[in-house]
Amino acid sequence: MRKNLFSRQSPRLINKTLKYRSALYVVMMLVFWIVYKFFDPLSLESATKNSSAQFFSAITAPFYGMSSPRSHQKVAVVTINDLTLKRFDADLPLSYQRQVFVLRQILEADPAAIYVDFRMAYEHTDESLTQFQSILDEAKSKHIPIFFARGEEGHDQIDLPAPLTGVESYSNALETSSAYPLMFEEEGGEKTEKSQANAAFDVYRSLCTSTWSGQCGVFREDDFHSPMIIQWGLHVDPDQTQVTSLDNSPRNTCAVPFTGGILCRSIVQSFTLGFRAFWGSSRDYEVGHAYYPLTIGAQQLNERGRGTPPGSPPLSHLLKGRAVFYGTDIRDQHDDTVIPFLGRVPNVVLHAMAFDNLVTYGSRYFQEPPEHELGRGFSFGTAEVCELALWLIFTGWMAFKFYYSHPQIPAGHGTRLQRGLLRKSRDFLSLPLFVSAIIPACFCVALAVFDLSHLPSLRNGIDETLLYVCLFLLLLGTLSLLRLSARRAEAEETAPEDDESEAEKAEKLRLGFWAHLALLTSLTGIVFALNELFLHWPNADWVGFILLWLAVGESCESTGFVLTFVNFFSRRSQDHTRKHTPNPESLSQ
Amino acid sequence: MKKILSLGLLCGLILASPIRAATTTTINGVFEKTVHAFSETYAPLGQIPASELMNQPVVGIDENRGLLKVQTARGIVLIAGAAVTTTKAAAAPRETACSYIATLSASSTGSSAGFADNCKPSGH
Known part of the structure; x- marks a missing residue:
């Protein structure tokens, strides 16, 4: 029908219509991106982000901290949990006398720092906060930084009463964007001597500017303004087995690092967990994971470890030299956060994990891309700019193909360019596989060399290397599928059928289903590797973008979302043009 | 002779009493205002004020449940x-009991009430 319509029209009118359709296509694609990105209809974008965050947590968690000799060793959590309350014959809030008793046990172990995640904004009616003065004095004499939680920033939080006023620190959990804030802007532009910080960063900053100054490298506070995207690990501290049993859940079969068989290798775990998360069965996996940081119940501090001989030191000795986060580990206190793939985690563990990320990555921690203020409450992120740029390039290419692939468009510069690109890509794909595989091989080797040369320890080097081998195999597989698609298209072009429709000709130019899927998977793999090595942005954003691209791939078909709109508007326009423009055939008559 | 024996007994008593007082463990601190108490047959006695426990002698340890008598x-x-402190010098630490500390499901279904739990006896 459309073919007949075009055949009756003059080349000038066809050219005009196609240009109109191409421009409409670009505008519609832009509208599609804006609606998808900013208006989030039916939570399509946020739902995609959430599910892809599960997937990326599953594939990255087995690798976290495995190559860092400092991860695990510098942090610990002491908790008041249900068993603690039972043993102490107490309930929350604990008496100050009890808190002081626990804090003294922690202090006696010579930790590097202490963060108390109990908000003591108001004094108990029958006790005075001055009881904590002895703890503050002892910490000061031992040069141990100590902080007390002040609550969440931004809710007109009052200062803690004396003597805790000078040692307060915010205790914000994750923001709505799933990022963990490190620092807070001063209100009203008033610069204080020390900028306000969140729990993990306050502890890290105090250590890096004092006792750990030699271990933190060059510490510049300005490098830590962006909120952190916390990376979670699946392994436990090797000392955790002294404290608790890991037999509660099959999730912990491989929890102790560098133990277990080949099934416990990071690479194997990454694939198996990633496979499950990809198909949405991650929910089964979110219960029973032991926490990444060493976690000890407060009632266990004066007990010796499991399986240790009589006369062994108490478990509190494990806190020596670590930053200790002390808080509640009780579900009903609502002081917890849901972490993708892991489930519900107490916020005191969240602060400790953020601190471990700072120890592991330093200023190169995973973070939200920088935001640029446009004024009047408008801002845009660098990630959005990158996405939009890539989106426009892709849209431009689609519109270019759409316009010049029409058989009645006269051969011009655009057609030559398109044919040149097609010929070059087919020339490349017709090379022997081992020749065309040199480019992806060089790419993967370069990434692997860069990664391994920047690892502080090569303990997990084999698994890290295998990751790049897998990436190379993925690219090789995609290349093979693209070669098959190119050969098929070439064979069909040599035997053209005169009566085939415009849609059938366009179909020949499209990739096969598997080649298209492999191309997207390869693209995801490449972006993931580059992001892990260089950008350190949230991975979930990228997956959303790739899925968006997949959706647009669908739109190449006449039933696709964007093209349906384009066809609709285009037909309305053609009807309008036919009514107001005389038909060339009728003119000749 | 009787006088000498009586004198010796008296001296012995006088000398022994401070030693006994020194070796008797007493409660010298209570963390909360009240403490849950049980009879020797484990019948709950409710909560007793901390003041009733202060400076009272500890006469033993219940081996079954590890409670102070x-x-x-x-x-x-x-x-x-663990609800009180005593005058007894700190003993060597005992082995910690078997427990779990782990994540919970994002929804409440299929998970325990708390993040920490005692190990279940085998066969359960």
Whole structure:
């Protein structure tokens, strides 16, 4: 029908219509991106982000901290949990006398720092906060930084009463964007001597500017303004087995690092967990994971470890030299956060994990891309700019193909360019596989060399290397599928059928289903590797973008979302043009 | 002879009493205002004020449940050892009990009430 319509029209009118359709296509694609990105209809974008965050947590968690000799060793959590309350014959809030008793046990172990995640904004009616003065004095004499939680920033939080006023620190959990804030802007532009910080960063900053100054490298506070995207690990501290049993859940079969068989290798775990998360069965996996940081119940501090001989030191000795986060580990206190793939985690563990990320990555921690203020409450992120740029390039290419692939468009510069690109890509794909595989091989080797040369320890080097081998195999597989698609298209072009429709000709130019899927998977793999090595942005954003691209791939078909709109508007326009423009055939008559 | 024996006994008593007082463990601190107490047959006695326990002698440890036996005005009561501090010098640490500390499901279904739990006996 459309073919007949075009055949009756003059080349000038066809050219005009196609240009109109191409421009409409670009505008519609832009509208599609804006609606998808900013208006989030039916939570399509946020739902995609959430599910892809599960997937990326599953594939990255087995690798976290495995190559860092400092991860695990510098942090610990002491908790008041249900068993603690039972043993102490107490309930929350604990008496100050009890808190002081626990804090003294922690202090006696010579930790590097202490963060108390109990908000003591108001004094108990029958006790005075001055009881904590002895703890503050002892910490000061031992040069141990100590902080007390002040609550969440931004809710007109009052200062803690004396003597805790000078040692307060915010205790914000994750923001709505799933990022963990490190620092807070001063209100009203008033610069204080020390900028306000969140729990993990306050502890890290105090250590890096004092006792750990030699271990933190060059510490510049300005490098830590962006909120952190916390990376979670699946392994436990090797000392955790002294404290608790890991037999509660099959999730912990491989929890102790560098133990277990080949099934416990990071690479194997990454694939198996990633496979499950990809198909949405991650929910089964979110219960029973032991926490990444060493976690000890407060009632266990004066007990010796499991399986240790009589006369062994108490478990509190494990806190020596670590930053200790002390808080509640009780579900009903609502002081917890849901972490993708892991489930519900107490916020005191969240602060400790953020601190471990700072120890592991330093200023190169995973973070939200920088935001640029446009004024009047408008801002845009660098990630959005990158996405939009890539989106426009892709849209431009689609519109270019759409316009010049029409058989009645006269051969011009655009057609030559398109044919040149097609010929070059087919020339490349017709090379022997081992020749065309040199480019992806060089790419993967370069990434692997860069990664391994920047690892502080090569303990997990084999698994890290295998990751790049897998990436190379993925690219090789995609290349093979693209070669098959190119050969098929070439064979069909040599035997053209005169009566085939415009849609059938366009179909020949499209990739096969598997080649298209492999191309997207390869693209995801490449972006993931580059992001892990260089950008350190949230991975979930990228997956959303790739899925968006997949959706647009669908739109190449006449039933696709964007093209349906384009066809609709285009037909309305053609009807309008036919009514107001005389038909060339009728003119000749 | 009797006088000498009586004198010796008296001296012995005088000398022994401070030693006995020094070796008797007493409660010198209570963390909360009240403490849960149980009878020797584990019948709950409710909560008793901390003041009733202060400076009272610890007469033993209940081996079955690890509770302290304390002599009070209302007789011997059992209380949690970690609820109080005593004059006894710190003993060598005992082995910690088997427990789990782990994540919970994002929804409440299929998960335990708390993040920490005692190990279940085998076969359960």
